[in-house]
Structure formats: structure tokens, C-alpha cells
Amino acid sequence: MEWVAIVTVLALLQCALFSFMVGRARVKYQIRAPAVAGHELFERSHRIHANTVEQLVLFLPALWLCGWYLEPRAAAVVGSLFLIGRQLYFNHYLEQPRDRGTGFLLGFLATLTLLLGALGGAISSLILH
Amino acid sequence: MEWVAIVTVLALLQCALFSFMVGRARVKYQIRAPAVAGHELFERSHRIHANTVEQLVLFLPALWLCGWYLEPRAAAVVGSLFLIGRQLYFNHYLEQPRDRGTGFLLGFLATLTLLLGALGGAISSLILH
Amino acid sequence: MEWVAIVTVLALLQCALFSFMVGRARVKYQIRAPAVAGHELFERSHRIHANTVEQLVLFLPALWLCGWYLEPRAAAVVGSLFLIGRQLYFNHYLEQPRDRGTGFLLGFLATLTLLLGALGGAISSLILH
Numbered sequence: 001m002e003w004v005a006i007v008t009v010l011a012l013l014q015c016a017l018f019s020f021m022v023g024r025a026r027v028k029y030q031i032r033a034p035a036v037a038g039h040e041l042f043e044r045s046h047r048i049h050a051n052t053v054e055q056l057v058l059f060l061p062a063l064w065l066c067g068w069y070l071e072p073r074a075a076a077v078v079g080s081l082f083l084i085g086r087q088l089y090f091n092h093y094l095e096q097p098r099d100r101g102t103g104f105l106l107g108f109l110a111t112l113t114l115l116l117g118a119l120g121g122a123i124s125s126l127i128l129h
Numbered sequence: 130m131e132w133v134a135i136v137t138v139l140a141l142l143q144c145a146l147f148s149f150m151v152g153r154a155r156v157k158y159q160i161r162a163p164a165v166a167g168h169e170l171f172e173r174s175h176r177i178h179a180n181t182v183e184q185l186v187l188f189l190p191a192l193w194l195c196g197w198y199l200e201p202r203a204a205a206v207v208g209s210l211f212l213i214g215r216q217l218y219f220n221h222y223l224e225q226p227r228d229r230g231t232g233f234l235l236g237f238l239a240t241l242t243l244l245l246g247a248l249g250g251a252i253s254s255l256i257l258h
Numbered sequence: 259m260e261w262v263a264i265v266t267v268l269a270l271l272q273c274a275l276f277s278f279m280v281g282r283a284r285v286k287y288q289i290r291a292p293a294v295a296g297h298e299l300f301e302r303s304h305r306i307h308a309n310t311v312e313q314l315v316l317f318l319p320a321l322w323l324c325g326w327y328l329e330p331r332a333a334a335v336v337g338s339l340f341l342i343g344r345q346l347y348f349n350h351y352l353e354q355p356r357d358r359g360t361g362f363l364l365g366f367l368a369t370l371t372l373l374l375g376a377l378g379g380a381i382s383s384l385i386l387h
Contacts, residue, residue: 002387005323005380009373012316016370019312033355034301043163053312054148054182058141060319061189065134097162112145115138122134129131172292183277183311187270190318194263226291241274244267251263258260 003076004067008060011083015056018049018090041094048093052086055107062114069121075114082110132205133196137189140212144185147178147219170223177222181215184236191243198250204243211239261334262325266318269341273314276307276348299352306351310344313365320372327379333372340368 022045025031029039036046059082067075085107093100151174154160158168165175188211196204214236222229280303283289287297294304317340325333343365351358 002380002384005327005376006384008319008323009377009380012319012373016316016373033351033358034298034305036305040163047163047165049312053315054178056315057182057185057189058145060315061137061141065137069134093162100162108145115141115145118134119138122131122138126131126135169292176292176294183307186311186314186318187274190266190270194266198263222291229291244270244274247263248267251260251267255260255264 001064001067001072004063004072004079007076007079007083008063011056011059011079011086014083014086015049015052018045018052021045022049044094044097048090051089051104055082055086055111059107059111059114062111062118065118066114066121068118069125070117075117078110078113078117082107085110130193130196130201133192133201133208136205136208136212137192140185140188140208140215143212143215144178144181147174147181150174151178173223173226176226177219180218180233184211184215184240188236188240188243191240191247194247195243195250198254199246204246207239207242207246211236214239259322259325259330262321262330262337265334265337265341266321269314269317269337269344272341272344273307273310276303276310279303280307302352302355306348309347309362313340313344313369317365317369317372320369320376323376324372324379327383328375333375336368336371336375340365343368 022042025039025042025045026033029042031038031042037043059079063075063079063082066078085103085105087103089100089103089107092103151171154168154171154174155162158171160167160171166172188208192204192208192211195207214232214234217232218229218236219232221232280300283297283300283303284291287300289296289300295301317337321333321337321340324336343361343363345361347358347361347365350361
């Protein structure tokens with residue numbers, strides 16, 4: 001499961017990086033906590049990070065269950081597509097929120113693949129043992 | 130732990146479904162990203178999903194630790210109450226936010242039961258081994 | 259891994275407590291759902307909890323991977339610094355948002371240490387086996 005662990009750490013570091021961008025935008029556009037609105041570019045950063053956290057909550061358990069019940073290296077490969085999707089989402093959303101669909105979809109389809117793999121794997125394991 | 134894995138995947142699919150409802154409400158009520166306010170019914174969908182993500186962050190580790198240190202099938206049964214609670218929360222909140230208490234409480238008590246089971250199981254295991 | 263499990267349950271109970279504070283502030287300052295703005299002190303509670311959820315999503319996988327691939331008791335000790343950091347963050351943010359930095363930083367550095375430990379441990383394990 002080492003490759004699964006490495007993909008996990010990279011996804012978490014990516015999310016931590018996105019949270020730094022929110023902090024930087026907060027300073028740059030002078031949005032004082034606890035406010036989370038007031039400048040379009042701050043709000044974009046904030047929504048990118050919030051959406052990434054929401055997606056990680058689905059992605060990480062799906063990645064590990066698919067890796068455990070089906071095949072760890074295949075799960076790690078699909079998992080790395082999630083990272084690419086999130087990077088596209090970040091880049092496009094920041095430039096033009098309308099264009100965020102492609103990156104979101106790539107990440108979400110990776111998660112859905114892992115979720116269905118996990119479900120199939122767990123049910124097989126239940127029947128066979 | 131297969132039943133625990135199956136309950137996990139179902140909870141994640143339920144959360145993914147709630148996130149689709151947010152996306153649909155975003156289109157229907159024409160709330161342009163990055164805005165997250167502007168129409169009462171969009172805001173309800175958005176809060177239902179955000180609250181579900183917050184609860185999953187507590188629920189999933191509690192489910193797995195209780196399943197591991199105490200009893201997996203009992204944990205899966207309590208875990209399925211979480212899913213029912215979240216469905217009630219979704220249905221009631223969308224209709225009338227004031228009525229969201231019952232579903233929230235059912236889900237939260239399931240999580241709390243699992244958390245206390247996990248704590249007791251881990252402490253027992255620490256003492257016995 | 260029992261100490262890692264105990265630190266996990268304590269971090270989740272702390273987060274549940276923060277969510278109760280949001281509920282209490284919602285009643286006290288009469289912020290009707292689905293609104294999440296309208297009174298400075300409610301917004302502070304709400305942001306404390308939201309930020310804690312975001313940090314838990316990074317912290318929990320980092321804690322477990324570092325505990326698994328490096329050393330469980332060391333991971334639990336670093337993990338308990340996260341709890342202290344979050345408590346400082348809560349106390350200071352509620353009083354004066356400007357002072358939230360110290361608690362945030364302590365928690366975040368604990369998470370970063372665990373993440374780097376996890377990455378190093380997983381890579382070592384990949385090379386050695």
C-alpha cells in the first residue's frame with residue numbers, strides 16, 4: 001500500500017498549498033477574519049480550497065478501500081488522476097470560474113471509479129470469505 | 130470489516146448525491162461561482178452538504194475505530210443509522226430548516242456512540258496487551 | 259496503534275465540542291439557518307469550526323500514516339501538539355481573530371511534521387521491501 005500512501009501525502013500537500021493561497025489572498029485583498037467574502041479573487045481561492053476539502057473527504061477513503069479490496073497500484077494510478085484534476089480545477093477556477101468543470105470532472109470521475117471499485121471489492125470479499 | 134467498508138461507501142455516495150443537489154440548485158437559481166449565497170433554496174442545499182462533510186469527518190474514523198477495536202458488525206449497524214439520520218436531515222432541512230434537528234440528532238448520536246465505543250475499545254486493548 | 263487511536267478520538271471530540279459552540283452561538287445571536295453570517299461572534303465560532311474540519315482532513319491521515327510507517331508513539335506525541343494548537347486557536351480566535359496565528363501554526367506544524375514523516379516512512383518501506 002506504499003504507493004497509495006504516497007498519493008495520499010501528495011494530495012494532502014496539494015490541499016495544504018491551496019490553503020496557503022487562501023491565506024495569501026486574505027492578506028493581499030485585506031479580507032479580515034472571520035469574513036470570507038469581499039473580493040472576487042479571495043472568494044475564488046476560498047471556494048477552490050473548500051471544494052478540495054469536500055472532495056478529499058470522498059477521495060481518501062475511496063482510494064484506500066479500492067487499494068485494499070482490489071489492487072493497490074491500480075488505485076494509486078487512478079488516485080494520481082485526482083491530483084491532476086485538482087490542479088486543473090485550481091488553475092482554471094482562479095482565472096475564470098466558468099472553466100472549472102473539466103478539472104472538477106476529472107477529479108470526481110477518479111473518485112467515483114475508486115468508490116465503485118471499493119464497493120465491488122468489498123462485496124466480492126464478503127461473498128468469497 | 131467488509132460491512133464497515135460497505136457502509137462507508139454508501140455514506141460517501143450519499144454525500145456525493147447531496148453535492149449534486151448543490152450543483153443543480155446553483156444552476157436552477159443562477160448562483161454564479163464563487164458566490165454561495167443569493168437564494169434561500171440554494172443556501173439550504175449548500176448548508177446540507179457542508180454539514181454532511183463536517184459530520185463525515187467525525188463519523189468515518191469513529192466507524193472504523195469502533196469496528197476495529199470493538200466489533201465490526203455492530204459498528205456497521207450503528208453506522209447505517211448515520212445514513213438514515215442524514216437522509217432525514219436532507220429531506221427536512223430542504224423543506225423547512227427549523228425541522229432539521231431530528232435527522233441531525235440521529236446521525237450525531239450514531240457518531241457519538243461509535244466514538245465512545247472506539248475510545249473504550251482502544252483503552253481496553255492498551256490495558257490487555 | 260492504540261495511542262494513535264486515542265489521540266484521534268480526542269481530536270474528534272474536540273471538533274464536536276467546537277461544533278456545539280457554533281450551535282450555541284447560532285441560538286444566542288439568533289442566526290437562522292441556512293444563514294452563516296449576521297453577528298461577528300457567531301461568525302468567529304463558525305470559522306473556528308470550519309477551519310478545524312479542514313485541518314482534521316490533513317491531520318488524521320498524516321497521523322495514521324506516520325504512526326504506521328515510522329513510529330506510533332512518536333506520532334501520538336506530535337499528534338497531541340495538534341490538539342493543544344487547536345485549543346489555543348479556539349481560545350484566541352474567539353477573543354481576537356488577529357491573535358489566531360500561534361495556535362494555527364502549532365497545529366499546522368504538527369500536521370506538516372506528520373506528513374513529512376509519513377512520506378519518508380512510506381518511501382523507505384517501498385525501497386526496503
